[in-house]
Amino acid sequence: AQSVTQLGSHVSVSEGALVLLRCNYSSSVPPYLFWYVQYPNQGLQLLLKYTSAATLVKGINGFEAEFKKSETSFHLTKPSAHMSDAAEYFCAVIGGSSTLTFGKGTMLLVSP
Amino acid sequence: DTGVSQDPRHKITKRGQNVTFRCDPISEHNRLYWYRQTLGQGPEFLTYFQNEAQLEKSRLLSDRFSAERPKGSFSTLEIQRTEQGDSAMYLCASSLDGGSRSGNTIYFGEGSWLTVV
Numbered sequence: 001a002q003s004v005t006q007l008g009s010h011v012s013v014s015e016g017a018l019v020l021l022r023c024n025y026s027s028s029v030p031p032y033l034f035w036y037v038q039y040p041n042q043g044l045q046l047l048l049k050y051t052s053a054a055t056l057v058k059g060i061n062g063f064e065a066e067f068k069k070s071e072t073s074f075h076l077t078k079p080s081a082h083m084s085d086a087a088e089y090f091c092a093v094i095g096g097s098s099t100l101t102f103g104k105g106t107m108l109l110v111s112p
Numbered sequence: 113d114t115g116v117s118q119d120p121r122h123k124i125t126k127r128g129q130n131v132t133f134r135c136d137p138i139s140e141h142n143r144l145y146w147y148r149q150t151l152g153q154g155p156e157f158l159t160y161f162q163n164e165a166q167l168e169k170s171r172l173l174s175d176r177f178s179a180e181r182p183k184g185s186f187s188t189l190e191i192q193r194t195e196q197g198d199s200a201m202y203l204c205a206s207s208l209d210g211g212s213r214s215g216n217t218i219y220f221g222e223g224s225w226l227t228v229v
Binding site for chain 1: 116145152153154155156157160167168203205217218219220221222223225
């Protein structure tokens with residue numbers, strides 16, 4: 001069994017502020033973990049993925065995430081938010097299944 | 113590489129009608145997935161194909177839903193006797209063999225919006 005919990009359906013930050021989006025997972029086997037971003041009326045774009053190599057993963061657009069097994073977490077961060085980062089972000093896991101299981105998403109709002 | 117293509121992007125249909133969506137995966141990808149996404153939710157897995165074989169189906173895929181990938185290339189998702197609860201975005205995705213469990217990325221299309229009135 002595998003599942004993902006994203007804490008906070010909405011996160012608001014000011015432009016230039018730190019972005020922190022939280023994701024906790026559950027998996028019966030060592031997981032692979034992913035963050036996807038979705039802009040309005042568009043599909044999903046992969047930001048980054050963890051596949052059991054380095055625990056700190058760097059992705060596109062300045063985002064990174066750290067896999068912490070002891071906390072079953074895979075939080076997404078960006079040091080300085082940009083207006084163009086406003087979108088919905090999804091954490092996803094592959095554990096024992098062959099397919100992705102997604103969280104409910106976190107909408108990131110960036111104010112000037 | 114033109115990405116994953118889906119058609120139509122938007123479909124409005126009356127309750128009880130049948131609808132069909134088409135997905136063209138990235139050309140060298142032999143895995144193809146269908147997901148459904150409703151407002152305020154993350155995508156939910158429906159089914160996936162390895163070449164032309166349908167290997168897994170979710171409990172969400174009721175008997176009114178049928179998916180095919182006849183030649184291992186494009187895929188269709190048909191919904192018969194549509195209900196208002198079928199209103200959602202239907203996402204198609206593809207990957208190389210082994211999917212993401214092997215480290216291969218799953219690439220998503222832009223989705224097909226269905227509104228049942």
